[in-house]
Amino acid sequence: MAPVKVSKICCIGAGYVGGPTCAVIALKCPHIQVTIVDLNQARVDAWNSPDFKLPIYEPGLEDVVRQARGRNLFFSTNVDKAILEADLIFVSVNTPTKKSGVGAGFAADLNYVELATRRIAAVAESNKIVVEKSTVPCRTAESMRTILEANSKPNCRFDILSNPEFLAEGTAIADLFSPDRVLIGSLQTSEGLDASKSLADVYANWVPTERILTVGLWSSELSKLAANAMLAQRISSVNALSAICEATGANIDEVAHAVGFDSRIGPKFLRASVGFGGSCFQKDILNLVYLSESLHLPEVAAYWRQVVEMNEYQKRRFAKTVVDTLFKTITGKRIAVLGFAFKADTGDTRESASITLIKDFYAEKALVRVYDPQVEHEQIWMDLTEAIPGTPVDSIKKQVTLCPSVLEACEGAEAVVIATEWKEFKEVDWAQVYSKMEKPAFVFDGRMILDADALTKIGFKVTTIGRGSV
Numbered sequence: 001m002a003p004v005k006v007s008k009i010c011c012i013g014a015g016y017v018g019g020p021t022c023a024v025i026a027l028k029c030p031h032i033q034v035t036i037v038d039l040n041q042a043r044v045d046a047w048n049s050p051d052f053k054l055p056i057y058e059p060g061l062e063d064v065v066r067q068a069r070g071r072n073l074f075f076s077t078n079v080d081k082a083i084l085e086a087d088l089i090f091v092s093v094n095t096p097t098k099k100s101g102v103g104a105g106f107a108a109d110l111n112y113v114e115l116a117t118r119r120i121a122a123v124a125e126s127n128k129i130v131v132e133k134s135t136v137p138c139r140t141a142e143s144m145r146t147i148l149e150a151n152s153k154p155n156c157r158f159d160i161l162s163n164p165e166f167l168a169e170g171t172a173i174a175d176l177f178s179p180d181r182v183l184i185g186s187l188q189t190s191e192g193l194d195a196s197k198s199l200a201d202v203y204a205n206w207v208p209t210e211r212i213l214t215v216g217l218w219s220s221e222l223s224k225l226a227a228n229a230m231l232a233q234r235i236s237s238v239n240a241l242s243a244i245c246e247a248t249g250a251n252i253d254e255v256a257h258a259v260g261f262d263s264r265i266g267p268k269f270l271r272a273s274v275g276f277g278g279s280c281f282q283k284d285i286l287n288l289v290y291l292s293e294s295l296h297l298p299e300v301a302a303y304w305r306q307v308v309e310m311n312e313y314q315k316r317r318f319a320k321t322v323v324d325t326l327f328k329t330i331t332g333k334r335i336a337v338l339g340f341a342f343k344a345d346t347g348d349t350r351e352s353a354s355i356t357l358i359k360d361f362y363a364e365k366a367l368v369r370v371y372d373p374q375v376e377h378e379q380i381w382m383d384l385t386e387a388i389p390g391t392p393v394d395s396i397k398k399q400v401t402l403c404p405s406v407l408e409a410c411e412g413a414e415a416v417v418i419a420t421e422w423k424e425f426k427e428v429d430w431a432q433v434y435s436k437m438e439k440p441a442f443v444f445d446g447r448m449i450l451d452a453d454a455l456t457k458i459g460f461k462v463t464t465i466g467r468g469s470v
Helices: 018-028 041-047 061-068 079-085 111-123 140-151 172-177 190-203 217-248 252-260 281-294 298-325 353-363 377-387 393-397 406-410 430-436 452-458
Strands: 008-012 033-037 073-076 088-091 128-132 158-162 182-186 212-216 334-338 367-371 400-402 415-418 442-445 461-464
Touching: 008 018, 008 079, 008 111, 018 033, 018 061, 018 073, 018 088, 018 172, 033 079, 041 073, 061 172, 073 079, 079 111, 088 111, 088 190, 111 128, 111 140, 128 140, 128 190, 140 158, 140 217, 158 190, 158 217, 182 190, 182 217, 190 212, 212 217, 217 252, 217 281, 217 298, 281 298, 298 353, 298 415, 298 442, 298 461, 334 353, 334 406, 353 367, 353 377, 367 406, 377 393, 377 400, 393 400, 406 430, 430 452, 452 461
Parallel strands: 008 033, 008 088, 033 073, 088 128, 128 158, 182 212, 334 367, 334 415, 367 400, 415 442, 442 461
Antiparallel strands: 158 182
């Protein structure tokens, strides 16, 4: 068999991974028809909206969709038609952490992956290359293959590939245009290697061939978890050091800068903060913890678990610093929380540090005023009701107010907390903010983005994460 020349691609799942990835494939491969399918009609309608009000915010994404949509990029709820016609199918559905049952709180919930796999087996009438794009635990491809082979029609063969995404939200389009690497895992059989070559040829339309890495199926699946675990580990390491800095009077910025000059370490992901969030880091590490425990490697599991525990500690420590600095009570005090997205340049709020901070401030009976330039208000209320279970949203609204601007969030507040590193917060007229606040006016910079000296000159009492007051 020779590698199949891919002319039609179907992507099941129009979320944060499938949408941008396949939109860029369509843009870069005008000769390939790309159809992104999802059962969520509202989401598909948003992708198809005439004014390009896309369901996710990602810099550069709208421009890509504008160029390719209707030409060779299509969004649809007709899953079966797309499966029937495609040579290659990306499975890019959600794999959240399980909330109940075996592995709850750690293992990935593979229900959506299994449903998509069964749908492919039921509908397909010709050979297909099926590509795992979702982040999945090691050896998920094996169970996918078992399902496909058990349910396939006669003379219908499936080749399974693993092609994990390594996108960072906020820079996803740039990452897709010029990736560090594209990883394709396959069974090391002649059919598996041919399927791998078919997908590699798609990426080769714009990615240099030396950046397209072909490996074994299980190595590919584990590489995704490993990359995210090691990045998160760096953040937790620098955050652990930030606690020491605050206690000793050292400056974490200076320490990280000095450490980053070591060519073996490098400067990236050495920025202290109130904690990491997002859809991947915590989920993937917990996945690794569960995998390690399943393989009877308790010491390995404990090692990776500590990365997440350190992250939770950093959020709690920051919230406690706010309470302690405000004379050990924030009951009835107004606190402005600037930023609700887990990081700048995205509307994603999954595992956002803001959620933990607001939950803690709420428990302390503070009056919290929240502003974020991108996150929909509906999303904020949804996240807070999930974070404060058993409390109706109307009760939360008695203590939490969503504001349309920085100035309105800060007006009459005793303290401002920077929870997301939006560029807009650096450019605020802080003298004007100061004039509208209660005195003494406090600023807690959880992202190290503000000029503490300039704020101090205005009159603020400034606390920056990772900088000691000793």
